Amino acid sequence: MPTQLIQLPGASSGTATLRLRGVPIDDPAAVEIAIIQFLGDEKYLDPRNPDAPWSPSAYWFRPLLPRLESGEALFDLEYGVTYHLRANQPYKLMLRSPDSAVTEERFVCPANQRRPTTKPEGWQPPPAPRGVLQAPAGSRPEPDPSPPASAPAPEPVPAPEPAPSPEPVSPLPAPVPAVPEPVPPAPPPQDASELQAAALELRRKRLRQRYLLIGTGLVLIAVFAGISLWLGKPQVPAVISPPAVEQAQLDSLEAVRKYLAGKPPAADAAAKVAQLASARKLLDGQFLLLRYAAEQGDIAAARDIGRMYDPATFSKDSSPLPEPNPVEAARWLKQAAQKGDAEAQYRFAMLLKRGGTDEENAPEQAVFWMRKAAEQGHELARKESLP
Numbered sequence: 001m002p003t004q005l006i007q008l009p010g011a012s013s014g015t016a017t018l019r020l021r022g023v024p025i026d027d028p029a030a031v032e033i034a035i036i037q038f039l040g041d042e043k044y045l046d047p048r049n050p051d052a053p054w055s056p057s058a059y060w061f062r063p064l065l066p067r068l069e070s071g072e073a074l075f076d077l078e079y080g081v082t083y084h085l086r087a088n089q090p091y092k093l094m095l096r097s098p099d100s101a102v103t104e105e106r107f108v109c110p111a112n113q114r115r116p117t118t119k120p121e122g123w124q125p126p127p128a129p130r131g132v133l134q135a136p137a138g139s140r141p142e143p144d145p146s147p148p149a150s151a152p153a154p155e156p157v158p159a160p161e162p163a164p165s166p167e168p169v170s171p172l173p174a175p176v177p178a179v180p181e182p183v184p185p186a187p188p189p190q191d192a193s194e195l196q197a198a199a200l201e202l203r204r205k206r207l208r209q210r211y212l213l214i215g216t217g218l219v220l221i222a223v224f225a226g227i228s229l230w231l232g233k234p235q236v237p238a239v240i241s242p243p244a245v246e247q248a249q250l251d252s253l254e255a256v257r258k259y260l261a262g263k264p265p266a267a268d269a270a271a272k273v274a275q276l277a278s279a280r281k282l283l284d285g286q287f288l289l290l291r292y293a294a295e296q297g298d299i300a301a302a303r304d305i306g307r308m309y310d311p312a313t314f315s316k317d318s319s320p321l322p323e324p325n326p327v328e329a330a331r332w333l334k335q336a337a338q339k340g341d342a343e344a345q346y347r348f349a350m351l352l353k354r355g356g357t358d359e360e361n362a363p364e365q366a367v368f369w370m371r372k373a374a375e376q377g378h379e380l381a382r383k384e385s386l387p
Contacts, residue, residue: 014079306332
C-alpha cells in the first residue's frame, strides 16, 4: 500500500506517523488532511469532541511536523487523533493542497499500535482551518523550537476562514465507497435474470408448439371423421400425439459433457446438480454442471463451487477435487458475494481473513465483506463483526 500508519522508533505511546509513498507532495507543511470512515455511512473524524468524534460534516486539520524524507511525505498524528482509529479497519485519507486540489489515499490502523487506554481530553484544534496545529502538552516529545528548514512562510490565503466551525461537505465530491472497492471480475456473459427469462420464453414456445400440434391432430381427426361419415364408411385415424419431451439421463460423465454441449440454461444445469446430489453420485459431473452454471452467472452455483475449493468447507465426500485451493475459492466466492449472496460474503471474508489468496488489501476486504453479510442478517458474520 502506498500509504501506511506506522510508529517510528522512540515515538510516544499513542502517537503515529502517516507515511505516503509515491504521492507527489511538494510542500507537506501546506497540506491539510481529513480522515474518513467509509464502511457504512461516510463520516469525518473530528477529534475536538472525544465523545462523538465521527461526524457527517467535513473536517480538515493539519498534521504535526509535516516533512519529506527520502522522497516520502511524513505526517505525525497525536494521541487525540489515533485513539479514535480502530485496528484493521480501512480509512480514507484526503489531502488538500493550497490550490484546493484533493488527493485520496487509503490506510489501515495496525492492530499492534501502542496506545493508552484512556480517552483523550483537551485536544486542541488549529485556531483556523488553515492554521498551525500544536501538540497538546505531554502528548509526545517536544520538537526543536526552531522551525524546520523546509517550513515555508505563512500561506497566502485570499481571505481567512471562520475559526472553529467545521467546513461543509459541498467542496468535496462524494468518493466512490468501497472496499476498498476491489476491481470486479469481468462480468459473466449473461445475467442470471436474463437466462431465466430466456428459459421461460423457450418453455412457452415449446408449449405453444405442442398445443399447435395437438390442435392440428384434432382438426385432422374431425376432417377424417367428416369424410368418413359423408362416404358412409366411418374411419377414425389414430390420434396423433405430440412427441415426448426428451429428458437427458445424466448417468455418466460423458452424458454430462454431451448435455452441456447443448448449451442448456444455467437454471436447468443447476437443477441437474440437485438431482445428482440427492442421488449421491457423479461428484465430477456435479462439478462440471456447477462451473457451467456459475460461468453463466448463477449466484448459488458460484457460491457452491467456491465451497468445493474452500479449505474450510472442503471434503472428499462433497468435492471431486484432490485438494482445496484458496485462490480458486476466492475467485468463485467473490463472484457470488458481489451479486449479494450473504453466505458467499461471509465465506469470502473468512477466506481473506485466513490468508492464502492473491487478493490485494485482504484485511480491509475481509472487514468490508463481513459487515456486508452481517447487514443481511448472517448470524456468524454478525458475531465476527462485533468489536
